[in-house]
Amino acid sequence: MNLRRLVMREIFHRKTNFFLALLGAALAIVCVLATLAAMRSFELNSDALIAKMEADTQKEMKQLEDDIRKTMKGLGFNIYIFPKDQDMSEVYDQGYASKTMPEEYATILANSKIVTVNHLLPSLTQKLEWPEKKRNVILIGVRGEVPLAHRDPKSPLIDPVKKGELVLGYELHRSLGLKLGDELMFKGKSFKLSKAYQERGSKDDITIWMNLTECQELLGKKGLINAIQALECNCATLDRLGEIRAELMQILPNTQITETGSTALARAESRTKAKATAQKQIATAKQHRKQASAERERFAGVLLPIVLLFAMAWIAMLAFMNVRERVTEIGVLRAIGVSSKIILTAFLSRAVVAGLLGASLGAVFFAVIYPLLKERFFHGITLGEVISVSECAWLLLAAPFLAAVSAWLPSLMAAQKDPADVLRYD
Amino acid sequence: MTDNQPIAVKAEGLHKRFVTTEEEVHAVNDVSFEICAGDFVALHGPSGCGKSTLLLMTGALLSPDEGVIEIAGKNPYELKAEGRAAFRAEHVGFVFQQFHLIPYLNVLDNVLIGDLANRSSGGESNGDRARELLEKFNIGHRLHHVPSKLSIGEQQRVALARALLHSPELVLADEPTGNLDPENSEIILQHLADFADDGGAVIMVTHDDRAKAAAKSAMHLDGGEMISSDQQGEKKEGQGE
Numbered sequence: 156m157n158l159r160r161l162v163m164r165e166i167f168h169r170k171t172n173f174f175l176a177l178l179g180a181a182l183a184i185v186c187v188l189a190t191l192a193a194m195r196s197f198e199l200n201s202d203a204l205i206a207k208m209e210a211d212t213q214k215e216m217k218q219l220e221d222d223i224r225k226t227m228k229g230l231g232f233n234i235y236i237f238p239k240d241q242d243m244s245e246v247y248d249q250g251y252a253s254k255t256m257p258e259e260y261a262t263i264l265a266n267s268k269i270v271t272v273n274h275l276l277p278s279l280t281q282k283l284e285w286p287e288k289k290r291n292v293i294l295i296g297v298r299g300e301v302p303l304a305h306r307d308p309k310s311p312l313i314d315p316v317k318k319g320e321l322v323l324g325y326e327l328h329r330s331l332g333l334k335l336g337d338e339l340m341f342k343g344k345s346f347k348l349s350k351a352y353q354e355r356g357s358k359d360d361i362t363i364w365m366n367l368t369e370c371q372e373l374l375g376k377k378g379l380i381n382a383i384q385a386l387e388c389n390c391a392t393l394d395r396l397g398e399i400r401a402e403l404m405q406i407l408p409n410t411q412i413t414e415t416g417s418t419a420l421a422r423a424e425s426r427t428k429a430k431a432t433a434q435k436q437i438a439t440a441k442q443h444r445k446q447a448s449a450e451r452e453r454f455a456g457v458l459l460p461i462v463l464l465f466a467m468a469w470i471a472m473l474a475f476m477n478v479r480e481r482v483t484e485i486g487v488l489r490a491i492g493v494s495s496k497i498i499l500t501a502f503l504s505r506a507v508v509a510g511l512l513g514a515s516l517g518a519v520f521f522a523v524i525y526p527l528l529k530e531r532f533f534h535g536i537t538l539g540e541v542i543s544v545s546e547c548a549w550l551l552l553a554a555p556f557l558a559a560v561s562a563w564l565p566s567l568m569a570a571q572k573d574p575a576d577v578l579r580y581d
Numbered sequence: 582m583t584d585n586q587p588i589a590v591k592a593e594g595l596h597k598r599f600v601t602t603e604e605e606v607h608a609v610n611d612v613s614f615e616i617c618a619g620d621f622v623a624l625h626g627p628s629g630c631g632k633s634t635l636l637l638m639t640g641a642l643l644s645p646d647e648g649v650i651e652i653a654g655k656n657p658y659e660l661k662a663e664g665r666a667a668f669r670a671e672h673v674g675f676v677f678q679q680f681h682l683i684p685y686l687n688v689l690d691n692v693l694i695g696d697l698a699n700r701s702s703g704g705e706s707n708g709d710r711a712r713e714l715l716e717k718f719n720i721g722h723r724l725h726h727v728p729s730k731l732s733i734g735e736q737q738r739v740a741l742a743r744a745l746l747h748s749p750e751l752v753l754a755d756e757p758t759g760n761l762d763p764e765n766s767e768i769i770l771q772h773l774a775d776f777a778d779d780g781g782a783v784i785m786v787t788h789d790d791r792a793k794a795a796a797k798s799a800m801h802l803d804g805g806e807m808i809s810s811d812q813q814g815e816k817k818e819g820q821g822e
């Protein structure tokens with residue numbers, strides 16, 4: 156005869172009481188596991204959603220950047236190089252620069268090893284009155300493309316204007332009724348109209364193109380230009396203007412550059428905007444997730460102690476009933492010399508067994524039903540991901556401990572029963 | 582016959598008072614006695630005269646307010662509660678009117694329950710001792726039955742076997758035949774007498790004349806006081822011869 160046997164026999168004898176205690180432990184553990192699983196699966200799920208959002212955004216951004224890079228490469232982009240002391244507001248105001256720089260800047264640039272700029276077009280521009288025709292025109296002196304020293308000669312982008320010839324914008328030749336080959340006088344010099352442009356709907360329509368050298372002579376600005384236009388620049392990086400500026404400043408420190416509007420630029424801007432929007436969305440999602448997690452944690456922080464308290468009170472009550480039922484038995488055991496320590500152990504063991512067995516059954520039950528509820532309540536996340544084996548082991552250890560704590564008072568009462576009080580009424 | 586036997590229990594000037602809200606009950610009033618090994622004493626008297634109280638005090642379960650008790654030469658009330666429990670396990674056996682068998686243990690386990698108190702003794706030899714006792718009491722064939730399956734008489738015999746498991750010096754029985762028919766009473770009384778004959782001491786509370794007759798001597802209690810005591814056994818022996 157030993158204590159284990161006594162405890163086991165008693166458990167089998169008073170099945171209902173034991174089963175109810177076991178049920179309490181099982182329900183408590185199921186509640187704890189379900190709460191943990193719900194919280195964890197929610198967190199894992201929202202983490203995954205955010206991660207996916209971030210990955211998608213990143214992918215989209217990368218795609219966009221690639222696209223833009225390609226477009227930019229294909230399109231190229233145009234820059235203007237102006238004298239350093241040129242006031243840019245004046246350029247934006249009147250459409251061209253008034254300050255001048257040496258024409259040889261174009262040659263210096265062309266002879267440098269700079270790879271980002273192409274098609275260098277020096278020009279001299281001035282608004283003036285066409286004295287012979289009494290009209291305000293924009294006179295541009297061009298010399299065609301300056302060949303780049305280190306590249307294969309490319310087909311010139313803009314045909315130069317030959318000496319003694321003029322090219323007129325649409326409005327000029329239309330209103331004056333001029334046709335190709337007509338002899339024209341400009342500032343007392345005779346030119347032949349070599350080209351008449353179609354309507355462009357811009358200031359080009361009142362522009363006269365002239366050979367640069369002749370233009371310089373006419374305006375008394377020999378060897379000077381206002382601007383160098385560089386067309387179809389290539390640049391792999393997105394901060395292309397910065398890159399070009401850095402390169403250019405080393406070669407031509409007395410200049411400044413500006414980019415003229417382009418499709419590529421607009422796309423780059425929209426990309427930046429899209430990225431900012433996506434990042435804001437991700438930040439909002441993260442914030443929501445944080446708030447929701449905190450809310451759930453608060454809820455669990457209230458729910459779990461209540462569940463535990465109920466389970467413990469339940470087990471304590473059942474233990475108390477068990478003690479009441481066994482008063483005579485306790486008296487007899489004490490009378491024949493069984494120590495109060497053994498009585499205490501007997502009652503505590505009962506609670507411990509109920510706690511351990513109940514928790515184990517609860518855990519097994521939860522593991523069995525989890526797959527059925529997974530999709531509906533736990534975001535389809537597997538049990539192994541939300542509850543670790545060691546956590547489960549801790550819970551299974553804690554359950555008998557808490558059961559023993561719950562049954563402590565009734566067990567102590569049992570152990571301290573005075574056998575004389577019990578047996579006196581025999 | 583018992584004169585040269587060692588003293589099993591010696592009580593001197595025992596008092597026990599119970600103070601309730603209204604009055605004080607002097608349940609045992611200056612009781613002294615001496616019981617030797619081999620004595621079988623019937624303790625009788627009217628209801629409420631203090632028999633059970635005296636029995637509990639003698640069994641190291643209820644400390645007297647005054648007076649001294651010695652069992653096997655030792656005063657158990659000098660021990661602390663746990664020590665007294667161990668003392669009971671070693672020296673005293675109890676038999677109750679209601680048997681108080683443990684309902685969920687079979688006959689053998691009910692007898693062996695004393696092992697929980699006295700774990701120094703080897704389990705195997707106690708198992709043999711339990712079987713031997715149950716065999717002797719004629720319930721050896723019911724070892725694995727629970728008490729509810731036994732007859733009343735059989736249950737009391739199991740309780741007696743439980744009391745005798747550790748071969749105590751003293752057996753205290755409170756109305757052991759109170760619930761039994763004459764035939765089963767006879768069996769129990771015979772076994773108690775046998776125990777005394779083997780050198781044990783028995784104090785048995787009883788109202789039953791047949792039980793009184795089975796005892797070798799008697800103590801009469803009234804109003805908590807010892808009215809007469811012939812526990813030296815002269816009367817019985819005289820009557821018996």
Ligand SMILES: Nc1ncnc2c1ncn2[C@@H]1O[C@H](COP(=O)(O)OP(=O)(O)OP(=O)(O)O)[C@@H](O)[C@H]1O
Nearest residue numbers: 579599601606608627628629630631632633634635
């Ligand atoms: N714990 C107690 N508190 C108060 N009074 C008590 C207590 N125990 C016993 N008594 C009283 O002491 C007296 C003796 O009681 P006891 O049980 O010893 O009588 P008894 O002789 O065994 O009676 P019966 O033959 O009916 O069993 C009774 O009056 C009883 O009410």
Ligand SMILES: [Mg+2]
Nearest residue numbers: 581632633634
């Ligand atoms: Mg009584």
